[in-house]
Amino acid sequence: xxxxxxxxxxxxxILFSPYCWRVRLALAHKxxxxxxxxxxxxxxxxxxxxGQNLVPVIRDGETVVNDSVAIFEYLDATYPQQPLLGDxxxxxxxxxxxxxxxxxxxxxxxxxxxxxxxxAIDDADKDYFRTSREKALGMTLEAFADRQLGxxxxxxxxxPLEAWLKTQPYLDGEQPAGTDYLVAGLFFWAWCLGEQxxxxxxxxxxxxxxxxxxxxxxxGVVKRAA
Amino acid sequence: xxxxxxxxxxxxxILFSPYCWRVRLALAHKxxxxxxxxxxxxxxxxxxxxGQNLVPVIRDGETVVNDSVAIFEYLDATYPQQPLLGDxxxxxxxxxxxxxxxxxxxxxxxxxxxxxxxxAIDDADKDYFRTSREKALGMTLEAFADRQLGxxxxxxxxxPLEAWLKTQPYLDGEQPAGTDYLVAGLFFWAWCLGEQxxxxxxxxxxxxxxxxxxxxxxxGVVKRAA
Numbered sequence: 001x002x003x004x005x006x007x008x009x010x011x012x013x014i015l016f017s018p019y020c021w022r023v024r025l026a027l028a029h030k031x032x033x034x035x036x037x038x039x040x041x042x043x044x045x046x047x048x049x050x051g052q053n054l055v056p057v058i059r060d061g062e063t064v065v066n067d068s069v070a071i072f073e074y075l076d077a078t079y080p081q082q083p084l085l086g087d088x089x090x091x092x093x094x095x096x097x098x099x100x101x102x103x104x105x106x107x108x109x110x111x112x113x114x115x116x117x118x119x120a121i122d123d124a125d126k127d128y129f130r131t132s133r134e135k136a137l138g139m140t141l142e143a144f145a146d147r148q149l150g151x152x153x154x155x156x157x158x159x160p161l162e163a164w165l166k167t168q169p170y171l172d173g174e175q176p177a178g179t180d181y182l183v184a185g186l187f188f189w190a191w192c193l194g195e196q197x198x199x200x201x202x203x204x205x206x207x208x209x210x211x212x213x214x215x216x217x218x219x220g221v222v223k224r225a226a
Numbered sequence: 227x228x229x230x231x232x233x234x235x236x237x238x239x240i241l242f243s244p245y246c247w248r249v250r251l252a253l254a255h256k257x258x259x260x261x262x263x264x265x266x267x268x269x270x271x272x273x274x275x276x277g278q279n280l281v282p283v284i285r286d287g288e289t290v291v292n293d294s295v296a297i298f299e300y301l302d303a304t305y306p307q308q309p310l311l312g313d314x315x316x317x318x319x320x321x322x323x324x325x326x327x328x329x330x331x332x333x334x335x336x337x338x339x340x341x342x343x344x345x346a347i348d349d350a351d352k353d354y355f356r357t358s359r360e361k362a363l364g365m366t367l368e369a370f371a372d373r374q375l376g377x378x379x380x381x382x383x384x385x386p387l388e389a390w391l392k393t394q395p396y397l398d399g400e401q402p403a404g405t406d407y408l409v410a411g412l413f414f415w416a417w418c419l420g421e422q423x424x425x426x427x428x429x430x431x432x433x434x435x436x437x438x439x440x441x442x443x444x445x446g447v448v449k450r451a452a
Contacts, residue, residue: 083315087313089309089313089316090319092399100323160325
């Protein structure tokens with residue numbers, strides 16, 4: 001059976017990595033059974049088989065693949081049912097959509113979620129998380145975090161997706177596909193950390209709820225941080 | 227032969243509508259011969275056959291199609307060689323990419339280009355342009371225009387495309403397709419009005435020049451406003 005190495009909080013059932021959620025949703029989309037292996041940030045040893053040290057990693061028999069988009073490509077090549085990325089033109093566009101939406105949404109979410117991540121992770125991870133993120137951000141977590149700015153800028157950034165989702169149920173059309181999961185991973189990040197930075201009465205919320213309900217119908221209720 | 231109704235300035239060879247450029251580039255991509263019928267903003271009568279009054283409109287025998295994206299769909303359905311949008315998944319993503327890039331790039335360009343458009347159009351169009359745009363913008367053209375803000379915000383907005391085009395020659399991959407032309411139309415808008423708001427030594431510039439050179443190899447040098 002496929003194995004998914006993913007990120008966990010202090011509570012092993014709190015899964016919050018946006019990249020790992022992409023892969024969970026992709027595996028569910030294709031109906032591929034898998035076992036999750038939740039790891040702390042500092043549990044690097046099980047990832048050695050991938051030749052790098054970041055989740056998500058999947059192991060499928062002899063094959064090990066890391067990076068969420070590369071995993072989508074692998075899954076489409078190996079299990080062609082229910083395409084995620086589609087043919088080369090469609091796949092290229094999904095990758096560009098991933099870049100554009102990630103660029104627009106990640107920073108607002110990070111401003112909002114950094115304190116939530118820090119609270120959710122295991123004590124063993126706190127030094128690692130603080131040190132690595134403060135180096136990347138060039139400031140302390142506390143100086144970077146800004147809940148109101150994060151919320152305000154997220155609502156602005158999600159505007160074009162809100163307009164799009166007023167016209168059709170999924171980013172990829174009448175049915176969800178790769179673009180939906182690449183973007184929804186960011187929404188699950190917030191959701192599992194106990195936040196919902198998009199308006200409750202919005203097309204974006206209806207879209208997220210559709211994806212969540214499909215997932216939960218198979219895997220049970222997604223656990224959220226308090 | 228296909229006929230393209232498009233927008234002209236006081237000089238009938240100055241074609242600057244971003245939507246009309248999309249269609250020119252798409253027709254060139256498919257190798258479809260066409261005659262251009264350049265119209266002033268206020269030349270509405272020839273568009274009556276389309277049941278609305280905005281360019282671009284194409285007439286192909288008995289068929290009349292308006293709206294640049296609808297024209298791409300029509301061209302792919304009728305002339306399947308060299309697909310612009312591709313299959314339904316790829317086409318849906320191209321339309322979403324159009325929305326995201328248009329939302330990001332249009333307003334910066336408009337801030338920069340409004341005085342250029344006003345200078346380029348025929349005297350007969352100036353009242354129409356001022357009245358319709360000032361109503362849409364909720365302020366005078368002069369109050370809206372802001373060259374430096376337009377330039378600065380354009381460079382910011384184009385950042386994700388710059389990063390993407392550092393990895394491959396076209397937005398759609400190794401060869402240009404629909405997404406390239408949907409976005410490039412906005413660049414031709416600026417270019418034909420005598421502006422180049424992207425940095426000269428950039429991946430975005432190299433991409434634009436590739437598309438421009440392919441077009442000019444067939445149609446001759448694109449005329450620009452002074």
